[in-house]
Amino acid sequence: MGGEALRVLLKHPRAKIAWVTSRTPGSVEQVHPNLYEAGLNFVRLEDAGDADFVMLAIPTSATPEIAERFLAAGSRVIDLGSAFRLRNRATWERVYEQRHPQWSLADEAVYGIPELHAARIKAARLVANPGCFSSAAILALAPLLKANLVDCERLIVDGLSGTAGAGADLSRAIHHAEIGNNVVLYNVVGHRHTYEMEQELSTIAGRQVRVHFTPCYIPIVRGIVDICRCFPLKPIDRKSALELFREFYDGHPFIKVYDQPRGEGEAWNYRPYPWVSAVAGTNYCHIGLDIDEERNSIVVLSVLDSIGKGGAQVAIENLNIMAGFDRTDGLMDRGFHP
Numbered sequence: 314m315g316g317e318a319l320r321v322l323l324k325h326p327r328a329k330i331a332w333v334t335s336r337t338p339g340s341v342e343q344v345h346p347n348l349y350e351a352g353l354n355f356v357r358l359e360d361a362g363d364a365d366f367v368m369l370a371i372p373t374s375a376t377p378e379i380a381e382r383f384l385a386a387g388s389r390v391i392d393l394g395s396a397f398r399l400r401n402r403a404t405w406e407r408v409y410e411q412r413h414p415q416w417s418l419a420d421e422a423v424y425g426i427p428e429l430h431a432a433r434i435k436a437a438r439l440v441a442n443p444g445c446f447s448s449a450a451i452l453a454l455a456p457l458l459k460a461n462l463v464d465c466e467r468l469i470v471d472g473l474s475g476t477a478g479a480g481a482d483l484s485r486a487i488h489h490a491e492i493g494n495n496v497v498l499y500n501v502v503g504h505r506h507t508y509e510m511e512q513e514l515s516t517i518a519g520r521q522v523r524v525h526f527t528p529c530y531i532p533i534v535r536g537i538v539d540i541c542r543c544f545p546l547k548p549i550d551r552k553s554a555l556e557l558f559r560e561f562y563d564g565h566p567f568i569k570v571y572d573q574p575r576g577e578g579e580a581w582n583y584r585p586y587p588w589v590s591a592v593a594g595t596n597y598c599h600i601g602l603d604i605d606e607e608r609n610s611i612v613v614l615s616v617l618d619s620i621g622k623g624g625a626q627v628a629i630e631n632l633n634i635m636a637g638f639d640r641t642d643g644l645m646d647r648g649f650h651p
Contacts, residue, residue, distance in 0.1 A: 325643035377415035445623030453615035
């Protein structure tokens with residue numbers, strides 16, 4: 314997350330990197346070789362000076378105290394981790410298996426999905442950047458729940474993630490020899506992002522929702538697809554559902570409601586649905602959908618980059634909003650193809 318934020322900030326037209334911290338001082342390219350000769354060097358946290366904004370990409374247990382330090386010094390803070398994402402303290406402490414030392418900050422923090430909370434983000438001192446699976450699912454289901462079109466108790470999300478979503482720590486599950494030619498399912502009950510999904514979607518729906526979420530890692534590096542199946546309370550056709558999504562996200566530059574025509578005579582009907590590779594390295598989320606009339610369900614497909622729109626790049630979008638910059642500053646790159 315930290316390296317991706319630096320990569321994008323280096324070409325930002327209005328933001329300047331003040332410092333980059335590490336427990337081990339030295340050149341940044343030792344950790345991020347794509348930033349070779351960018352002129353960035355790590356300093357110790359205690360040597361970091363003043364800054365208008367501070368982005369935290371550090372372990373959850375260390376975040377509250379460090380966030381408090383910078384807030385007290387007058388900085389505004391965007392946390393790329395999970396220390397401030399949930400509003401219920403008992404739930405947070407149970408899910409993260411630790412005591413939260415600065416819960417007043419969690420009460421203050423604004424959940425950082427710009428499409429839902431832009432006005433509050435603009436005024437916030439502290440923004441809690443959302444989880445990657447959470448972002449994709451919330452963006453996929455928000456329009457349907459806002460319109461009271463689907464059953465709130467039966468929201469099924471299957472999440473497939475590239476290994477960048479696991480962070481920088483070494484792990485057997487994302488070791489190349491293990492995940493190559495494999496799919497690694499994990500935390501299939503009680504995944505942390507489930508609680509973010511339920512929290513935000515319940516607010517949108519105006520009542521408690523239940524999300525049945527199953528995550529897995531697949532052998533790609535960047536990208537997430539959330540396959541969301543929900544069950545309509547009244548009939549809706551695909552054209553009307555797509556229009557609902559377009560209206561909901563009108564004016565939001567990084568959400569693209571995806572719908573290409575089906576190829577005539579093609580046995581594989583894939584063109585109408587978004588591709589993960591198309592958003593790699595970007596701040597875009599592509600959302601497609603289809604209607605299963607026979608089984609009375611709606612399938613919503615939401616793809617984004619796990620450390621782009623699912624992490625560091627949406628943090629910069631939040632920075633732009635907080636600073637009064639154009640929301641798209643530094644973020645308009647399209648994905649690579651191939």
